[in-house]
Amino acid sequence: MQQKYNPHVIERDAQQRWESAGAFRAQETPGRPKYYCLSMFPYPSGKLHMGHVRNYTIGDVLTRYHRMKGRNVLQPMGWDAFGLPAENAAMANGVPPAKWTTDNIAYMKKQLKSLGFAIDWSRELATCKPEYYRWNQWLFLRMLEKGIAYRKTQVVNWDPVDQTVLANEQVIDGRGWRTGAVVEKREIPGYYLAITRYADELLAALERLPGWPGRVKTMQANWIGKSYGVRFGFPYELDGKPEKLWVFTTRADTIMGVTFCAVAAEHPLAARAARDDLKLAAFVDECKRGGVMEADLATLEKKGMPTGLNVTHPLTGKPVPVWVGNYVLMAYGEGAVMGVPGHDQRDFEFATQYQLPIPAVIRPTDGKLDLPLQQAFVEYGICFNSGRYDGLDYPRAVDAIAADLKARDLGDKQVLWRLRDWGISRQRYWGTPIPIIHCAACGDVPVPDPDLPVVLPEDCVPDGTGNPLAKRADFVNCKCPKCGKPARRETDTMDTFVDSSWYYIRYACPDSASRMADGRVQYWLPVDQYIGGIEHAILHLLYSRFWTRVMRDLGLVGFEEPFTNLLTQGMVLNEIYFRRTDGGRITYFNPDEVEVKADERSGRSTTLKADGQPVESGGVGTMSKSKNNGVDPQELIDHYGADIARFFMMFTSPPEDTLVWSDAGVEGAARYLRRLWTFAWEFANSRAAPSGRRSAGALPKGLAGVRREVHAVLKQANYDIGRHQFNTVASAAMKILNALERAPRDADARAREAVMGEGLDILLRLLSPMAPHISHCLWRELGFGEDVMTATWPEPDAAALIEDEIELVVQVNGKKRGDVRVPRDADRKAIETIVLADPAVRKHINGQEIKKVVVVPGRLVNLVI
RNA sequence: GCCGGGAUGGCGGAAUUGGUAGACGCACGGGACUCAAAAUCCCGCGGUGGCAACACCAUGAGAGUUCGAUUCUCUCUCCCGGCACCA
Numbered sequence: 001m002q003q004k005y006n007p008h009v010i011e012r013d014a015q016q017r018w019e020s021a022g023a024f025r026a027q028e029t030p031g032r033p034k035y036y037c038l039s040m041f042p043y044p045s046g047k048l049h050m051g052h053v054r055n056y057t058i059g060d061v062l063t064r065y066h067r068m069k070g071r072n073v074l075q076p077m078g079w080d081a082f083g084l085p086a087e088n089a090a091m092a093n094g095v096p097p098a099k100w101t102t103d104n105i106a107y108m109k110k111q112l113k114s115l116g117f118a119i120d121w122s123r124e125l126a127t128c129k130p131e132y133y134r135w136n137q138w139l140f141l142r143m144l145e146k147g148i149a150y151r152k153t154q155v156v157n158w159d160p161v162d163q164t165v166l167a168n169e170q171v172i173d174g175r176g177w178r179t180g181a182v183v184e185k186r187e188i189p190g191y192y193l194a195i196t197r198y199a200d201e202l203l204a205a206l207e208r209l210p211g212w213p214g215r216v217k218t219m220q221a222n223w224i225g226k227s228y229g230v231r232f233g234f235p236y237e238l239d240g241k242p243e244k245l246w247v248f249t250t251r252a253d254t255i256m257g258v259t260f261c262a263v264a265a266e267h268p269l270a271a272r273a274a275r276d277d278l279k280l281a282a283f284v285d286e287c288k289r290g291g292v293m294e295a296d297l298a299t300l301e302k303k304g305m306p307t308g309l310n311v312t313h314p315l316t317g318k319p320v321p322v323w324v325g326n327y328v329l330m331a332y333g334e335g336a337v338m339g340v341p342g343h344d345q346r347d348f349e350f351a352t353q354y355q356l357p358i359p360a361v362i363r364p365t366d367g368k369l370d371l372p373l374q375q376a377f378v379e380y381g382i383c384f385n386s387g388r389y390d391g392l393d394y395p396r397a398v399d400a401i402a403a404d405l406k407a408r409d410l411g412d413k414q415v416l417w418r419l420r421d422w423g424i425s426r427q428r429y430w431g432t433p434i435p436i437i438h439c440a441a442c443g444d445v446p447v448p449d450p451d452l453p454v455v456l457p458e459d460c461v462p463d464g465t466g467n468p469l470a471k472r473a474d475f476v477n478c479k480c481p482k483c484g485k486p487a488r489r490e491t492d493t494m495d496t497f498v499d500s501s502w503y504y505i506r507y508a509c510p511d512s513a514s515r516m517a518d519g520r521v522q523y524w525l526p527v528d529q530y531i532g533g534i535e536h537a538i539l540h541l542l543y544s545r546f547w548t549r550v551m552r553d554l555g556l557v558g559f560e561e562p563f564t565n566l567l568t569q570g571m572v573l574n575e576i577y578f579r580r581t582d583g584g585r586i587t588y589f590n591p592d593e594v595e596v597k598a599d600e601r602s603g604r605s606t607t608l609k610a611d612g613q614p615v616e617s618g619g620v621g622t623m624s625k626s627k628n629n630g631v632d633p634q635e636l637i638d639h640y641g642a643d644i645a646r647f648f649m650m651f652t653s654p655p656e657d658t659l660v661w662s663d664a665g666v667e668g669a670a671r672y673l674r675r676l677w678t679f680a681w682e683f684a685n686s687r688a689a690p691s692g693r694r695s696a697g698a699l700p701k702g703l704a705g706v707r708r709e710v711h712a713v714l715k716q717a718n719y720d721i722g723r724h725q726f727n728t729v730a731s732a733a734m735k736i737l738n739a740l741e742r743a744p745r746d747a748d749a750r751a752r753e754a755v756m757g758e759g760l761d762i763l764l765r766l767l768s769p770m771a772p773h774i775s776h777c778l779w780r781e782l783g784f785g786e787d788v789m790t791a792t793w794p795e796p797d798a799a800a801l802i803e804d805e806i807e808l809v810v811q812v813n814g815k816k817r818g819d820v821r822v823p824r825d826a827d828r829k830a831i832e833t834i835v836l837a838d839p840a841v842r843k844h845i846n847g848q849e850i851k852k853v854v855v856v857p858g859r860l861v862n863l864v865i
Numbered sequence: 866g867c868c869g870g871g872a873u874g875g876c877g878g879a880a881u882u883g884g885u886a887g888a889c890g891c892a893c894g895g896g897a898c899u900c901a902a903a904a905u906c907c908c909g910c911g912g913u914g915g916c917a918a919c920a921c922c923a924u925g926a927g928a929g930u931u932c933g934a935u936u937c938u939c940u941c942u943c944c945c946g947g948c949a950c951c952a
Contacts, residue, residue, distance in 0.1 A: 215869055215947075222868070222948055229952080249952060262952095302950080327950040337952045345866095346950055418951060534946085651890070652877060658945095660877065664891055671905095672890085678905090719881065728879065731889035738889085809885045814933040816885055854932050856884055864932045 001684055001781045005677035007641025010777040015116055017776075023789065024118045026074040028523045035071035036524050037063045038504055038563075040532030040540075041078045044104035044126075045085055048111045050572040050623055050661070051533065053633045057646045057770075058569055058655050059531045060117045061726055064769035067118070068793040074524055076507035077112065077119045079105050081128035082431045083496045084162055084178065087462045090430075097430040098458035101128060111634065115642045116772050118789070123510045127499035132506065133432040134453030135516040136498050140191075141435060141446050142554055148194045151444060155266075156423060158186040163466065164426045165190060170539070185288075190425030190492065191434060195546045199224050199417045201560075202545055211565030213656070216537045223538050225418025230402050231334070232411025234261060234311035234320060238272070245269065245311045245322065248333035248416055251343065253397035256386035257361035258313060259351065260339035262304060262325030267335045270324045273307035280305050280324065287326045302327050302350040314410040315401070316387075325350060333416055341376065348376035361385045365393070422543065424495040429460055429468045431493030439480035439487040448481050454489070467491050500540055501547035504530075504562060517556050530563040537568065567655060567724060574629040574661040576618035577606060588628035589615055591661075620660055631661055643771035644670045650770045651730035673774055676737055676767075680760060680778045687753045702744040703755045709739040710759045711800040717766055718795070730770060736763045757782075762794045809860035810835050812844045820861075828855050835861050 002009075018024065039059035042052055063075040079101075086097035093100070105126060112119065125132055143149035157166040159176040165188060170177040195202075203224045206217045230252035233244030245261060263269050265287035274281035283305045303326040310319040327346055328337055341351030341358040351358050362381040363369045369377055380394040389397050398413075405411035425434065433454040435447035447454055457475055460468045469475055469491040480487040505517050508524040532540075541563070548562045577589045589608060594615055597605045608615050623630040636645045648669035653659040699707060717732035740759045743752060761784055768775035768788045779788035805821045808831065818840035822831050832853055835841055845865055852864040 218869055219947055225948090225951070227951070247952080251952080325950090327952095329951070332951045334952095340952095344952070346952080349950095416951085537947085654878085657878090662877075662891070665877070668890055675905095716881090723881090725879095727877090728889080731879075734889055807885095811885085811933070814884095814931090819885075852932060854884090856933095860884055860933090862884080862932055 001681060003678075003681055005674045005774070007643060007673075007773070011114075011116060011641050011643065011773040014773040014776045015113065017787075018116075018118075021787075023787065024075070024120050025122060026072070026076075026120045028520050029072050030523065032072045033070075034524060035063075035066040035073045035529070036527045037066065037073060037075045037529045038507075038527045038531070039075075039077075040530070040536065041080050041500070041503060042108065043080045043083060043085070044101055044108055046104050046107070048108055048633050050631055050633055051569075053115065053636075053645060054572055054649050054655075054659060055531055055533070055569055056112065056115065056117055057649050058567065058726070059529075060115075060119075060646075060772075061650060061769040062529055062531070062724075063118050064772060064789060065721060065793065067789060068765065068768070068791060070792070073118075074123075074507070075117070075119050076123040076125075077117075077121065078123075078125040078503055078507065079127065080496065080500055080503075081105065081126040082133075082493075082499055084164075084428065084430070086430045087428065090461050091463060094461055096459055096461050098128065101126075111637075114637055115646065118772070123507050125503065125506055125510050127432075127496070127503065128430070128456075130453045130455050131513070132503075133456075133499065135502075135506070136432040136494055137435040137447070137452050137454060138449065138516060139502075139551070139554075140494070140498075141449065141452075143193060143550060144446055146554075148197065148550060149191055150194065151189060151191050153187060153189040154192075154423070155185050156188050156190065158184045158188070160184055162428070164428050165423060188425075188427075190423050191436075192421040192423050193546075195422045195543075196417055196419055198546050198549050199226070199419050200415075201549065202542065205545075205561060209561060209564075209566075212563075213566060213568055216534070216541065216566060216568060219537045220542055223419065223542065227416045227418075229414060229416060230398065230405065230411055231414040231416075232314055232405045234314060234338075235410070236309065236311040236322075238309075244410070245336055246334040247336045247338045248414065249338055251340070252401045253380075253383060253389075253392070253394050254340040254343040254361060255315060255338065255401055256383070256389065257340040257342045257359050258320060258338045259341060259357045259359065260347075261311060261320055261322045261336060262328050262339050262347075262350065263307075263322060263336040264328040264330035265324055265326070266330035267324075267328075269307065269309065269322065269336070273309055273322075273324075277308065280307065284324060287324070302346060302353055304350055304354060314405060314408065321356075323350075323354075331420070332418070342373055343376050343378055345376040345378060348373070359385060422495075422546075424498055425492040426495055427467050427491075428493055429456075429462050431496060432456070432498065433469075434490045434492050434494060436490040437478055437480055437487045438490060439483060439485065441485060442480055442482040442487075444490075445480055445482050445487070451481070456493070469493075497539060497543050498547075501543045502551065504544075505548075505551070505557065517551065522558055525557065526559050526561060527563045529565045529567065531567045531569060533571070534568040541566070569655050570653065570658040571622045572659050572661060573620045574623050574631060576621050576627050576629050577615045578618055579608075579615050588626075590628050590630070592631075592663075623661070636666070640666060640670055641773070643773050644673055647673065647730060647771045650726040652727065654725055654727050672734055672737070673771060675741075676763075677774065677778070679737060679741060680782060683753075683756050683760060684782060687757070688749070699751050699755065700747055703747050703751055706739050706743045707755050707758070707800050708803065710736050710755075710762060711796040713739070714762055714766065714794055715796040715801070718793075726770065729766070733763060733767045733770070736766070760784075764788055765791055765794045806858060808835075808858075810838065810841050811860060811862040812841065813864060814862060817841055817844045828853075831855060831861060835863070 037059055039055050059075060063073050067073040081101050086101050089100045090097045127133060140149055157171045159166050159179055159181055161179040161181040162176060166176055166183060171183050175182055203221060203226055206221055209217060227250050229248055229250040231246060231248045233246045235242060235244050265284045270284050274284050304323040307322045307324060309322045311322055313320050339347045339350065341347040341356060342360045343362050348358065358373055360369055360371060360373055361383060362377060363384050364381045383389045383392045383397050389400055392400060402413045433456050435452060435454045437445045437447060439445050457472060462468045476489050476491060478487055478489045504527050505521055505525060508521040509518045512518045544562050548557065549560050551557045552560050575591045577591060577594045578586050580586055593609055595607050595609050606615050606617055607613060621627055644666065648666045651669060652665055713732045713735045717729045720728045736759060740756055743755065760782060764775045764779050765788060775788050779785060785791055804824055806824055807819050807821055809816055810818045810820055818838055820834050820838050822834050848865040850863055850865050854862040
């Protein structure tokens, strides 16, 4: 054993041992409780970033912990390997996306291995491989058969930079989620997956996911967006034909207050009216162009224009004018709304603007309405001025009105969803080909199963002009499977969220050539613990829940929720430093170029190392290229090794919180592991017995105290690791070493050795999930066993925790006034006697009458005077 | 606007069901070792007063419940996240 801690040597050695022993291979063992621990697979962008390191360290801690707790653990890893960055890199460097991706995977895999993660690499998969994506295609065909997948032409979100369609989920504030480019509207045919069929189930089942963070469930619920209301029609005549203008409302109780209707600019009625009205046509155009650009749409001025059309109120029979309104969304509900200015703030603003009447038909339950209304009264109340509905409250009014509408065949109650079907067609090259053949005679023909997979040619180099697949005659030209005549292959590929919607299932049977999911899936799935970033709270996790249900309905899997427990790790932040140049431009400096000094006046001074001149501090923010505040994990590993990097990440913040990078903090972690190494070295060289453990036996008082502390800290650490609070588990490891180092040096050598040995035995096991290499090495060096990973998880010895005398805090009127030692089994009365004899306590009582004595066993005594 | 989450020393963060607030670490100060420095080790470290013993104040602000509140209730302020003309 070396005297000096050399992380690189011991880490290489440990990793080699694990590798040659196949230590992380997971085997299906029926009857043995399994634990499937999964971290979100990375996109092979080139190299790992700090977020990956944090994510996978959390997963690895859980993996190793549960393994030592006796579970049969699976921790796989793979690559989310399709996607746009590969195409962009290909354009920049002229390298085919396939090669770029494969090279990146090789490098990042090496990095992951150097971090010592207990990953079963035999199950590795990459979504860009035909063995994987053939099942995307196969399941897509099954969905087509079931009508879950279908083709339609629709106005879609078009990203002009990436030249592709985006799902609604991928449009944020009117911009592409990846490019940030303003999204355009285009009419394009494409394939959709009917996720809305599962909306109800996806929403309801959220309540049966106790292992998910509440905020993720809330975000999904909001996204699915269930509204209860009434859908009804306003009858009218157009070109002599009877028609209905359909609207949806959650406030049917206000129907008697309707003074107008408003339709979206894209609504057919708007188009029809604009045909004979140039001014209206111009307005409709303006609305369409205005689009969905800004997030502050809600504050936009309400604008509108009358169509000249009137419809009939379904209950009063009175005429109601129809307007085009810029605040009506075509994509939600019917693309048309009833206007109730008295009880909807938007309608109120609209009616005020255009001097439409604002009648009040709802009054507060207890009180009167101030008339005329200064703003819409939007709360639930009681109907008035509403004919036969007068006096009814909200639920009763809605029931009555819905019933009346139904009786006239003009509407009924309806549930409306915000969620819309998932468009999966992408006009991109680097993705799963959609297995469809377009035949002039037979139409859109599915590729027959025996012809799967439709293999993506891997030697394409995109040049930025459209989809390179469309230019490949050998790919496009084919024969129609039905009639045998020449036909064209579909060149759209699937959204990459398809790939990630089921990869966790494939890990159970990555080599199954004949089936998408075989019997092994039933053993491993569902995932017991999923770990990843909060940014996937909606898209990936919702799609996966949907996809799993589709597989369930096809009889492929026997479960419906893929992830039993979800941990969303916090982001990794770092300091931001910058300078403003004369032109107002901002230049960012990496924190490692900046010298930070404590300054007496301002507290802190920051200067650039290169020129000694000051730089401004921009606080902390997520590590990013644009802020130039990233730290390369590779540098960290090269300098400190994996254990220090891992231990720092676990110690600094709880896993769900943000983690602020700190070089000094890393140095602190390094200091601790070095101290541990030195302590173990000294122990190994001073002990009488050459190896193995000794029983503690009867101990002198000082050593018994050390042992008690070790076990007490362990008890707390076990509670903490169970609730995933790894930072305090790391601090427990520090406390144990502190306790051992403080042990009296002059104690009986044999007894001391026993306590130190037991302490190290516990400490190394406790530490091993966080810092596996040093634990593994010292475990062997000290003769505790072959591999600490195969040891059992340490449990505190109840006997060690027992004290003959315990310390009680004494409070007077709730304030701490001293402490006393009492025998462990002292009863209330005995405790009182001891407490009242204490001089410090007597001083505070000062002869006053004691009204009450509160005794909390084992903790404190409170005297009330 | 609506829905979540949060606010504790100079900093990251502890405090299981209400029971010693500030564990553990970082930074900082002092000391030992050294010719010196680094590393390492020891001591101190919320604020105010005091030589000290000790006392008082202190968990965003204010109130309440309680023998006792960082923890529970109400009101307010600020911060972070999500959703947002959703009818």
